[in-house]
Amino acid sequence: MASTASFIAQFNHRNIKILQHLGYEVHVAANFTHFGTSSSKSNQQFMQWLRVQHVVIHNVPIERRLGKFRQNISTLIILNHLMMKENYCFLHVHTPIASVLGRIVALKNHVPVIYTAHGFHFSKNSSKVNWFIFPIEWLLSFITDKLVLINQEDFLLARHYFHAKQIDYVPGVGVNFKLLSERQVDEHLLAKRELLKTLKLPKNSYLIIAVGELSKRKNHQVVVKALSILAMSNYHLVIAGRGKQRQSLLRLATQLGVANQIHFLDYRRDIRHFHLAADLAVLPSLREGLSRAGLEAVRDGVYLLGADIRGIRDYILNDEVGQVFNPRNANELAILIKKNIQRQKKGLSYSTESRLMKFDRTSVDKQMKEIYQSMGE
Known part of the structure; x- marks a missing residue:
């Protein structure tokens, strides 16, 4: 049975079910200790849901924001060890820092990557400072197999400037x-x-x-x-x-x-x-x-x-x-x-x-x- 890992913050439960229906064993790596603005109760409910769904959980100290250099190096080592041990079929990354660290480790271990960008920090309305991130995303696009954009502005920008093997537009996580x-x-x-x-x-x-x-x-x-x-x-x-x-x-x-x-x-x-x-x-x-x-x-x-x-x-x-x-x-x-x-x-x-x-x-x-x-x- 193949497996995949997803390094997440904004996570779609339904993606797990889709992967399982396709025959994958799903692993989720995320920071379950410092979980952002969600409540502690919601975090615990999510972890319990993952266990019920027979998803393998890896609590990895991935920062939501830039974080400290030493912390990011430590996270890279953890992710590299995890990827060497589990022999993943492919990786799906979501948040900015996770996408950087995940793609670097995936390159080292020859693991294909999907990156869903939940809104680039740089846009037509953002400050010039935010555009300093653009060269990082541009460089990492060369080692991205599939880049998924959730709004039209990011999609058009990515198609014009970035070099992922495939660039797709998917309008968000979906609502009922x-x-x-x-x-x-x-x-x-x-x-x-x-x-x-x-x-x-x-x-x-x-x-x-x-x-x-x-x-x-x-x-x-x-x-x-x-x-x-x-x-x-x-x-x-x-x-x-x-x-x-x-x-x-x-x-x-x-x-x-x-x-x-x-x-x-x-x-x-x-x-x-x-x-x-x-x-x-x-x-x-x-x-x-x-x-x-x-x-x-x-x-x-x-x-x-x-x-x-x-x-x-x-x-x-x-x-x-x-x-x-x-x-x-x-x-x-x-x-x-x-x-x-x-x-x-x-x-x-x-x-x-x-x-x-x-x-x-x-x-x-x-x-x-x-x-x-x-x-x-």
Whole structure:
């Protein structure tokens, strides 16, 4: 039986099932000790799921960010030992640091590699500093068998500049877009009534949902500033996520006089319920690969105001779905919030729904199965 390893952070459970159905023994190598912004409970549940699925787990201290030189060397040694011992058929890497270390070790051990880039750090909207990473990705593309891009901007850039043996576009990890046609207006009213009661807010309140970790990259502060500009005390921002920026967001909200309009939900798994309750969704990120949070908002029927960046533009197809704004311009966002917060809930046209179905997990899984099959061949 063949085997494959995946060095992960943003991981798709369904990829494991696809590989197993193709006859592979699957190994997962990841940092299960320091697991980022997910909760400890979610991390434990994921590890338990892997054990139930008979996946071999390797706890490897891979850093999410650049990390220390000595730590990365130590990780390289661990990965090299692992690859020599297990005789892998191919390797699938995901996160930036894991992709660098994994490809280096795979080259040494003559193991083919798939790299799914969940959004390059460099893009049309990123700072010049981020483009210092470009030469590293360019160089490593020569030792990449399959490069998978999840948004159109990265895909076009990779096709023009990079040298992987094959370059594919797969629109993210996929979401269940079949739920798109299952929502009803009365679901929104019921969910909103429940959330208003939970938050102890008056019935005339309007709810804006923002999903994402509390970090500078997710840029929640621009929504706080927009609320301050609007000066509408019955507009409330509900943020689902955890991270280091919580206290600074609270300080900013207090300074701007809108602290009682900001509500933190921490990390949540029942996001659909909050989308159904929301009058509007905002995705103000400064950088994204292909934001699943935005796709799920669209799927759940909430109108989306998204940053005008790659990975969000891909699915805000028209005014039926939402509108884009400059993520550094709070005034522009404030205008869009006021214009759309009372928008009537209604379904999307058939043509728009059809175009969104490429993000459905069934379509994505079919593409990934073909990629894995070609690696086996």
